[in-house]
Every structure is written in C-alpha cells, then in structure tokens.
Amino acid sequence: MDCMVNKVATIIQARMGSSRLPGKIMKRIGKKELLWYSANRxxxxxxxxxxxxxxxxxxxxxxxxxxxxxxxxxxxxxxxKDVLDRYYNCAKEFGANIIVRLTSDNPFCDPEIVDQLVLELKKSKSDYVSNRVTKRTWPYGLDAEVFTFKALKHAWEQANKEHQREHVTPYILEHSEYFRLLEVPLDENLSNFRLSIDYPEDFEMCKVLIEGYNAHEMNWREIIDLLKKHPELVEINASRIDSKL
Incomplete structure (x- = not known):
C-alpha cells in the first residue's frame, strides 16, 4: 500500500449488470465507450x-x-453487492487518504467540480463533502462525493443494513453525530437538467451531445449553456427528470 500523505483517489464504480441498460458502460458513442468519457474526464x-x-x-x-x-x-x-466493501478495499489497496466517489454512468462528470469538493474537504476539515445536497440544485449527472478514508473505514466497520452496504455512503449520511458533513449547493437551481445515463432516453441525449456538439470537450457550465440555447435537446430525456436516480 502506498502511504502518500493526503493521497487523493477518485474511485469510479463500474459494472456490466445494469438492470435498465445492460452493458451500458461499454456502449459506444462516437469512437469511445461510455466508460471512457467518465474516466477520462x-x-x-x-x-x-x-x-x-x-x-x-x-x-x-x-x-x-x-x-x-x-x-x-x-x-x-x-x-x-457490497459496494461499501469494494470501495474500502480499493481505497486501502491504493493507499488513499481522501476518496472521490463517482459512477461510471455520468459521462459529463467535471474535474473542476471534483477539485472544488476536494478543496472544500481539506479547507473545512470535514469528513464528507458533496454536491448531492438535500434539496437538489446541481444538474443530474454531476454528482460527486468526497470523504476521508477514516470515515470510510468507520462506515465499513459499522454499517449493517443492506442499503448502507450497497450504496457506500448512507451510513455516513445517517450518522452525522460521528462525522462532519458539508454540502455544496449551487446558487442557481439547475436540477431540471439531466446528464446521467440510466434510461434509453438519457443515452440518446448523451449521444447527440457528444457526436453532434463535442460536449465531452466542454466544461459543465458550457454544457448547461448549450442546453439552455437548445431546449429541444433537454426534451429528449425530460420525462426522466423527476426520477430519483
């Protein structure tokens, strides 16, 4: 195990067994797989x-x-099934002191957001920082969580409910008495935009954005500006906005 002081690792959970879009992370858009866009960004x-x-x-x-x-x-x-265990052992093997949690079906995840949350964690000395706030303001698909290995280990040792093992951070969020939590909302509510890939409509929108507009080369603000200028693109997966995914 590498014991670099304050080593930060982004861990992207990825598997082929999606119930809604099986094998979606290996579906190609342009010349690359969906997973490539998430990992590369x-x-x-x-x-x-x-x-x-x-x-x-x-x-x-x-x-x-x-x-x-x-x-x-x-x-x-x-x-x-025990994704908490997967994260803990991955972070342990790579010697990470700070972990960024992303998912592989968010091809427009933004490095600027990741850096912002990592910096907030360090500055505030929090155990957990996220833009997945109680009342959503960020667009779907730009979610990121950052937490310390110490908090992850605590959760791994104590979490004993199925949903706490399956989704990595519920134990931390449900036990604020043990952890210093920080939420980072947006001033503007952009929750009417959906950039995550859970349904066929999401994949179609992603395909149009990347193949038609090279959106994978844009930062998240540029992508939102593009969508504001082209409301017909938003309509592609608008029916899924109310999904809790």
Missing amino acids: ASKAKLVNDTIIATTVDSRDNTVFDWCKTNGFPVFRGSE
Whole structure:
C-alpha cells in the first residue's frame, strides 16, 4: 500500500449488470465507450493522484477489467453487492487518504467540480463533502462525493443494513453525530437538467451531445449553456427528470 500523505483517489464504480441498460458502460458513442468519457474526464482533476475503476469479481465484468488494462486505467475488483466493501478495499489497496466517489454512468462528470469538493474537504476539515445536497440544485449527472478514508473505514466497520452496504455512503449520511458533513449547493437551481445515463432516453441525449456538439470537450457550465440555447435537446430525456436516480 502506498502511504502518500493526503493521497487523493477518485474511485469510479463500474459494472456490466445494469438492470435498465445492460452493458451500458461499454456502449459506444462516437469512437469511445461510455466508460471512457467518465474516466477520462475524471482523470483531469488536478487535485487527484489516481483515478481507479472499481468493478466486481463477477465474470461479466471481465470485460471491464480488460478494458481498463487496454486503456491504461488502474482497476480493482471486489464485491458486486457490497459496494461499501469494494470501495474500502480499493481505497486501502491504493493507499488513499481522501476518496472521490463517482459512477461510471455520468459521462459529463467535471474535474473542476471534483477539485472544488476536494478543496472544500481539506479547507473545512470535514469528513464528507458533496454536491448531492438535500434539496437538489446541481444538474443530474454531476454528482460527486468526497470523504476521508477514516470515515470510510468507520462506515465499513459499522454499517449493517443492506442499503448502507450497497450504496457506500448512507451510513455516513445517517450518522452525522460521528462525522462532519458539508454540502455544496449551487446558487442557481439547475436540477431540471439531466446528464446521467440510466434510461434509453438519457443515452440518446448523451449521444447527440457528444457526436453532434463535442460536449465531452466542454466544461459543465458550457454544457448547461448549450442546453439552455437548445431546449429541444433537454426534451429528449425530460420525462426522466423527476426520477430519483
């Protein structure tokens, strides 16, 4: 284990077994797979030392493992259902003191947001920082969580409910008596924009944005400005905005 002081690792959870869009992370948009867009954008964060793909030991995810090796991304394999355990052991193996949690179905995740949250964690000396606030203001698909390894270890040791193991951070959020939590909302409510990929309509919108507008080369503000100028793009997946995903 690398024991670099304040080593920051972005861990992107990725698996082939999506119930709504099976194998979505390996679906191609343009010349690249969906996973590439998520991992490539995340890797541009200036305050992050490693960007790691955390997949599962399920044989279906051999594809993810092989893809990571081919594309030069560090990869870790762990439990499929106990994602908290997967994150803990991944962070431990890579010697991370601070962990950024992202998901592989957010191809427009923004390195600027990641750096902002990492900086907030360090400045505030919090245990957990996120833009996934109680009342959503950020667009769907730009969510990020940053937390200390100490907090992750505490959760890993104490979490004993299924949802706490499956979703990584619920134990931390449900036990604020043990952790210093910080939320980072936007001044403007942009929750009517959806950039995550959970449904066919989401994938279609992503495809149009990348292939038609090179949105993968834009920062998140530029993407939102584009959507404001082209409301017909927002309509592609507008029916999914109220989803709690």
